[in-house]
Amino acid sequence: DTGVSQDPRHKITKRGQNVTFRCDPISEHNRLYWYRQTLGQGPEFLTYFQNEAQLEKSRLLSDRFSAERPKGSFSTLEIQRTEQGDSAMYLCASSQVKNTEAFFGQGTRLTVV
Amino acid sequence: GQQVMQIPQYQHVQEGEDFTTYCNSSTTLSNIQWYKQRPGGHPVFLIQLVKSGEVKKQKRLTFQFGEAKKNSSLHITATQTTDVGTYFCAGLLRNSGGSNYKLTFGKGTLLTVNP
Numbered sequence: 001d002t003g004v005s006q007d008p009r010h011k012i013t014k015r016g017q018n019v020t021f022r023c024d025p026i027s028e029h030n031r032l033y034w035y036r037q038t039l040g041q042g043p044e045f046l047t048y049f050q051n052e053a054q055l056e057k058s059r060l061l062s063d064r065f066s067a068e069r070p071k072g073s074f075s076t077l078e079i080q081r082t083e084q085g086d087s088a089m090y091l092c093a094s095s096q097v098k099n100t101e102a103f104f105g106q107g108t109r110l111t112v113v
Numbered sequence: 114g115q116q117v118m119q120i121p122q123y124q125h126v127q128e129g130e131d132f133t134t135y136c137n138s139s140t141t142l143s144n145i146q147w148y149k150q151r152p153g154g155h156p157v158f159l160i161q162l163v164k165s166g167e168v169k170k171q172k173r174l175t176f177q178f179g180e181a182k183k184n185s186s187l188h189i190t191a192t193q194t195t196d197v198g199t200y201f202c203a204g205l206l207r208n209s210g211g212s213n214y215k216l217t218f219g220k221g222t223l224l225t226v227n228p
Binding site: 033035040041042043044045048050055056091093095100101102103104105106107 | 122201213220221
């Protein structure tokens with residue numbers, strides 16, 4: 001078990017470009033969360049999946065953000081037409097359904113220039 | 114929507130002093146979890162409290178869950194420099210059907226320790 005892995009670790013993009021991040025959860029975990037974290041703040045909920053079903057998406061999330069989890073394994077988070085305000089650390093976490101302890105990946109740090 | 118509030122935002126102590134951070138939820142929680150994030154790292158799970166009034170200890174750390182399951186605290190006795198980091202509480206809220214739940218984090222308390 002290698003834990004939760006995220007790719008890439010860092011991404012620098014120009015404003016207006018699209019970016020996609022990947023998260024590979026712990027293999028037996030059904031739940032997968034995406035959070036966004038900025039300096040000095042706690043992880044802000046974006047969305048979560050149980051298996052392949054996306055159960056909730058934050059109302060704070062604009063239509064430029066979309067997430068998928070095909071086949072209930074890895075997940076991708078896409079941000080279209082990036083803006084400078086999207087610069088943040090994007091964290092993925094996974095957990096089991098009954099044991100709700102969340103295991104976090106190292107995160108993807110996005111910088112929009 | 115559900116909100117989890119945490120105070121203080123920052124706490125600076127001398128090594129050997131005690132430290133406490135407090136967490137309050139706007140709604141009754143199914144459980145409360147505590148995480149620690151070291152500078153430059155990611156949140157790491159510390160503990161989970163489920164029962165009303167529950168108290169758990171991990172060496173110098175004491176965690177409490179309020180009777181109404183809306184508030185919690187983390188107390189560190191005799192802080193050490195290795196305790197430096199941001200401590201987050203995270204509330205788990207189930208929907209009425211019990212099948213869906215979401216983990217909502219507080220903003221965290223940054224602890225710095227002067228040796």
